[in-house]
Amino acid sequence: MNETYLIAGATLADGRTADLLVDGGRIAEVGAGLSVPGATVVDAAGLIALPGLVDLHTHLREPGFEQSETVLTGTRAAAAGGFTSVFAMANTSPVADTAGVVEQVLSLGDAAGYATVRPIGAVTVGLEGERLAELGAMADSRARVRVFSDDGKCVSDPLLMRRALEYVKAFDGVIAQHAQEPRLTIGAQMNEGALSGELGLTGWPAVAEESIIARDVLLAEHVGSRLHVCHVSTAGSVDVIRWAKARGIDVTAEVTPHHLLLTEDLVQGYDARYKVNPPLRRREDVEALRAGLADGTIDIVATDHAPHPVESKDCEWDAAAFGMVGLESALSVVHASVVENGMLGWSDVARVLSSAPARIGRLSGHGHALEAGAPAEFTLYDPQASREFATADLAGKGVNSPYLSMTLPGRVVATFHHGYPTVLDGVVVEADVVAARARSFAGAEEGALRG
Ligand SMILES: NC(=O)N[C@@H](CC(=O)O)C(=O)O
Ligand SMILES: [Zn+2]
Numbered sequence: 544m545n546e547t548y549l550i551a552g553a554t555l556a557d558g559r560t561a562d563l564l565v566d567g568g569r570i571a572e573v574g575a576g577l578s579v580p581g582a583t584v585v586d587a588a589g590l591i592a593l594p595g596l597v598d599l600h601t602h603l604r605e606p607g608f609e610q611s612e613t614v615l616t617g618t619r620a621a622a623a624g625g626f627t628s629v630f631a632m633a634n635t636s637p638v639a640d641t642a643g644v645v646e647q648v649l650s651l652g653d654a655a656g657y658a659t660v661r662p663i664g665a666v667t668v669g670l671e672g673e674r675l676a677e678l679g680a681m682a683d684s685r686a687r688v689r690v691f692s693d694d695g696k697c698v699s700d701p702l703l704m705r706r707a708l709e710y711v712k713a714f715d716g717v718i719a720q721h722a723q724e725p726r727l728t729i730g731a732q733m734n735e736g737a738l739s740g741e742l743g744l745t746g747w748p749a750v751a752e753e754s755i756i757a758r759d760v761l762l763a764e765h766v767g768s769r770l771h772v773c774h775v776s777t778a779g780s781v782d783v784i785r786w787a788k789a790r791g792i793d794v795t796a797e798v799t800p801h802h803l804l805l806t807e808d809l810v811q812g813y814d815a816r817y818k819v820n821p822p823l824r825r826r827e828d829v830e831a832l833r834a835g836l837a838d839g840t841i842d843i844v845a846t847d848h849a850p851h852p853v854e855s856k857d858c859e860w861d862a863a864a865f866g867m868v869g870l871e872s873a874l875s876v877v878h879a880s881v882v883e884n885g886m887l888g889w890s891d892v893a894r895v896l897s898s899a900p901a902r903i904g905r906l907s908g909h910g911h912a913l914e915a916g917a918p919a920e921f922t923l924y925d926p927q928a929s930r931e932f933a934t935a936d937l938a939g940k941g942v943n944s945p946y947l948s949m950t951l952p953g954r955v956v957a958t959f960h961h962g963y964p965t966v967l968d969g970v971v972v973e974a975d976v977v978a979a980r981a982r983s984f985a986g987a988e989e990g991a992l993r994g
């Protein structure tokens with residue numbers, strides 16, 4: 544059931560206009576005035592073609608928290624946001640700390656077909672921070688895990704962190720740290736500062752994040768290993784990472800879309816949609832994060848898509864869960880926070896949301912340049928559009944978005960994964976159609992391997 548698509552007149556990230564011919568899961572040709580009989584034509588005039596977005600930090604919640612999200616619904620949300628690959632965090636139930644669980648998540652992703660799902664393995668058994676999980680077994684499994692994280696919790700024991708950094712060197716892995724000194728954040732509810740005092744909420748000091756990052760970059764240097772810092776949220780963290788990179792330490796860092804756009808002032812209404820870990824910070828922090836992304840100190844944008852059921856958010860601030868959904872809105876929020884003001888161009892966006900996260904996560908076999916022969920993984924984005932963000936824009940289970948009723952620029956018009964649309968005309972393609980195409984793609988790949 545091979546289908547051919549002709550993407551007509553798209554604007555590439557570097558500003559050139561081109562037609563893309565999609566055939567057999569690949570970009571067969573890139574050129575001008577292409578015409579192919581029988582091809583389905585997608586009019587891409589005025590649309591930017593970006594390589595398929597890659598999210599290094601997604602919570603898909605399955606197994607165990609299917610009332611919040613499943614691999615299927617989370618990857619639908621990914622497709623809606625222009626993503627073609629997601630790295631699934633390990634804080635599920637059971638925790639993704641064995642080869643069995645990561646292989647289960649991998650299989651669920653393959654079956655759903657909306658995006659490539661690469662499971663992240665836990666660093667410690669049960670995220671308990673006491674014993675290292677079977678990192679090698681997860682690395683050698685069918686899921687080929689390369690990213691390990693206890694995200695949601697910090698690997699706070701320096702000896703365990705050192706061991707983990709040492710261990711993953713054998714298979715070119717990376718430890719993605721949730722940098723939060725637990726003793727400095729007991730009961731913490733929002734950024735520590737004048738506002739937390741006014742609102743009577745326990746503060747979360749910047750130093751709780753910065754001290755762990757400082758320790759970890761030094762540990763990474765000491766053992767000669769690779770560290771990735773999750774959701775950097777303070778100006779001081781940007782300074783520490785800038786210092787570490789200047790020193791030649793192998794560290795990479797991510798910032799979330801919400802930390803690039805939103806500030807702690809939103810907490811004033813006690814609306815738990817704005818409750819997130821790490822917390823929203825000050826305007827100065829937002830400015831420093833933007834500058835860090837622009838100068839390369841921060842390597843990537845990752846969503847930290849964290850869906851929660853309505854009951855977990857529709858309650859008083861202290862009782863509410865931490866986290867925001869972010870896949871569907873990520874590109875628009877990056878557009879609003881760093882593209883509209885000229886800090887990043889579209890080729891930078893392609894780097895921070897596609898090629899750089901793919902490299903950090905060792906996502907192989909996915910071309911992230913839109914050129915002949917590359918896998919057909921891309922998204923078509925309308926930069927002229929503007930919309931009041933609404934629940935209809937959310938394609939996963941979570942409705943805990945901080946952007947509802949905000950006006951955001953841009954819109955994902957189409958997403959192609961493995962050569963087929965997962966989103967077309969702004970509408971997510973139905974699950975059974977996507978799953979059937981995923982099966983035929985897998986069959987064709989297997990056939991090709993057998994020769
Ligand atoms: N970011 C959040 O506020 N919540 C995440 C955990 C995490 O990313 O630390 C979650 O799993 O809900
Ligand atoms: Zn985290």
Ligand SMILES: [Zn+2]
Nearest residue numbers: 632694695847
């Ligand atoms: Zn997270």
